[in-house]
Amino acid sequence: MPPDSIVFGAAGFIGRCLVAELLRRGRADEAAVRGDGDRLTAWLTGQGVPLDGLSVVRADITRPGLGLPATGLDDVRDVHNCAARFAFGLSVAEARAANVTGALNVLDWAADLKSLRRVVHLSGYRVSGPGGGPPDYRGLGAYEASKKEGDAAVRARARERGIPLTIANPATAIGQGQFLGLASVVSDLWHGRLPAVPGGREVFVPVVDVGYLAAFLAALPGDERTEGQAYWILDDRTPVLPDLLELLATHMGVRAPRRTIPVGLLRRLPRALTGADPETLSFLSTDRYDTAPADAFAERIGLRRPPIEPTLRAWADDLVAARFGAIAAPPRPYGYQQVAGTATWVTGERVRPAHVLLYGLPLDSGSWAQVADRLDGPVLAADLPGLGGSGPGHRPLEEWLADLLRSAETRPVLVAHSLACGPAIRFAAAHPERLARLVLFAPAVLQAPSPWPLRSGGAAAVLRRTPPARLARLLGLPEGAVAAPFSRPGQARRAVAALRALHADRHDLRRALDGLDVPVELVAGSADPLTVAVDRPVTTIDGAGHYPQLTHPEAVAAAITVRAGKGQAAV
Template sequence: MDAIVFGATGFIGRSLVAELLARGQRVAAAVRNDTLTPWLTSEGVDTGGLTVVTADITRPLSGLPEARDVYNTAARFAFGLGVPEARATNVTGALHVLEWAATLPRLRRLVHISGYRVSGAGSEPDYAALGAYEASKIEGDQAVRARARELEVPLTVANPSTVIGPGQYIGLAAMVDDLWNGRLPALPGGPDVFLPIVTLDYVARFLAEIPASPEGEHYWVLDDTTPLLPELIGTIAAHLGVRAPRRTVPVGLVRRLPRRITGADPETLSFLSADRYPTEAARAFAATAGLEMPPAVDALRAWADDLVASRFGAASAWLRPYGFRAVAGSRTWVAGERHHPAHVLLHGLPMNADLWAPVTPHLPGPVLAPDLPGLGRSAATDRPVDAWLADLLGPVRTRPVLVAHSLACGPALRFAVEHPERVSRLVLVSPAFLQAPGPWLNRSRLAVPMLRRMSAARLAGTLHLPEGPEVASAAADLRRPGVAGRVITALRAAFADRGRSRALLDRVQVPVEIITGSADPLVVDVGHPVAEIAGAGHHPQLTHPAEVAHLISG
């Protein structure tokens, strides 16, 4: 083998394997369970040069294929670990990898992944003060360096900072989660806290270059231009369209307050520091290797999109590309093809664009699916929804089929009447203005707190739907500050506008098709084709997606 990677199913390890394979190397991936191959396949990585081997580094290693380069990316990274559990991987396991590497006759380099806060620490690890994770990483770093000198193993230690990218949900991600869900009233630490980041892609490329470099150097891999923590969180907040906390709380005070009040894990507090790190060698090496970090602010914004798309690890993104975009002066969640969609899909209430996930695989051509302003993941706007829709469709260069569900049918109809040259056809799925007012949601002053407290199971029952990822996604959004209130406001406005929408049906100049479920029929006669799906209710795209897609496709 050209290389063997321990911890190959981990966040860094799997991306390193993908990078090495892309460079044409023969790679052995040492894993306990092979979740790596499906992930590589899903990422479009050619696995022809991959050999997967079973290994448990907490035990002495033997019977593994020889390799020229050995990477140890394995680590037990979590807070609240027990000492034996943390030491088994971060200390004992690291030494097992080193001692096995020392037996290789053609070893060029052992690359050990340590940490920017722990590497080179001179003091003995204090498990009581630091917690099992950080203390075990310090002990492991010291032990690996000392043993490598004894065995004369060519060693390079890489010390990445907070690594961000798709799949990273620990550490800083938890703070972004709290920010997104309105649970971050103040920032822990002072205004000078420096929490450096580095992107996953950059780390993988950096690690892949190390074995060809002279041995003996150790690298702190991080972006010195990372904004200080208040600015960093402010940048992410502005991108997400949420309010950033204006106050900071000193770390010493956070330590003294009960965790049930602060929500802060004591083990994370040592990372909230103003310290800077010796990055000169890493920057010089990167320049020699032709590596360049992406701008920190751009990386943070892209990562924030990934976190929201994956619901901070609770779901998988179903439509790419995705992210927050400026539409009508507000931050709008937009997924899919923005310039050449064949279909534009607008969701109803209280859902979001994930409503269309079951339908999209059955549709021909690319789709564009946004969250409506102030709903789902999108921030509120002070401009009318009609202006928002016009701005959203401004970059579109095709004449797509405009598809709307429930209360979104009104804005879609108005756009088609005003801009018939912009759409080829209008499809109205369960148009609320043509149906009986639904009993699923009252519009009283008690509706907002009721809606915010709804679990996914209760929301599914209220909507007469099976519990699934689309309903869970909607329930998660409804718990965010302001969303439930805006749902009720939009509901009242749409019901007040029913007569106007009905009148517009006589003026629309593009072909119109209406889709309903047999359990949720129209109560008004219309002069347009109506397709009724047997056994469906108000959300046929969730219960009968293939049939809805067939009707949308015409």
């Protein structure tokens, strides 16, 4: 089936969502990308999008003719230009090549299509509007100035050549995979690096759900009344920036800044002090936008915006899941949930889990990923209060664990590692009827404690300053296994306090372990043996140290799923 639409910039965040929307509508779509398109097709497949109507073609919008083949695109009616260079710190030449020259090249190519119905050009909510003279590259920066120049140039070229054009001016599109712009502010908030809200109390940085935006864009060419129109596509229910940050801070269990810094002062202060890119400051505005035409069109086609606050929270979950673009996000479900009054980072199934996985320091719940992939049945994992992605807790860990499992309708296998073995033992002692089994890996209560955090008054400071790569080497972990575990305020201090509390309770925990009325398996690495004699069989993983879930995930999964026999076993 020959394509009837083409999307330029199809591999970008908005472009790929638009391609997905068109394919779901049964459209035959040509995805124009600069590379080979493998990442796009992999993403679409991961989203469950049918690929029957998809074809991929290489294009370079900076070249006249776009480098496209001379044949095969004769039936294209709708042209969506989502291609742009979105980055700060560009040179003027780099920015203009994509955002001005490239936009005009797309328009000129489209003008020669025999069946052209519409060109939809993606502009920006801060740059659109008629007139205004040449853009101020020095004052605005190359990105925004080039988008402003491109917007005006596209309008003029379309009038000159009689091209049916619609301009879309979206605000910051949010959704899984969006790590630019406002996302950097959310990152600073999560990491405790945002002492004040940039701008004033009424700064308005609007957002729009990317799914809503894609559906809006896909529908534009089919309505002849949208020809020659421009639409501000944004959610005007977006809270002003201080309230938006308060909303996300509460969701993520971090402190929201109370003070604001005026934009004028931010411009005068050194960037090394503020951390603010000068090109972003023009977006800190109190301006509002006329969304009535866009709202009327959405009403006409039956398109409804999703509720803004849940949309913002879900986006924050996506950002944290991917560590703000540093890693690939785990499979859903994931996100922040309130557990025992703590904003807790939870992945997996809370209602019908087959296995519940708890980790030890300095890891987080993601350390179980390779093990979870090898287990049968749903898995539940969560970051401990005050550690990993979770906010600080104010109740004992065993109470937090009890609340985490309160909604479970199954009797799962509870798996704990190192430090987490303490609350796991206490939970099993209090609620044996809630568990099928208890599996303890490298239980700290049965090993010699490290004297360093117990005796050193500066232990927390040392942890905080130790780079993740060095910490991984010191612990004998694979490269990249430790991802800045103590980078957030108070985490190193809480980690040391948890280790000291475990040491103080180790004798009580051993007695509780001896008296458990639930099947228990003990597992240790051959290079990290138990140092306390126990009257239970111990499974030994050959060649493993203190973190077998990272170094020997297959053996760990086997130890969880296959009950150890009598006496000592080796995996």
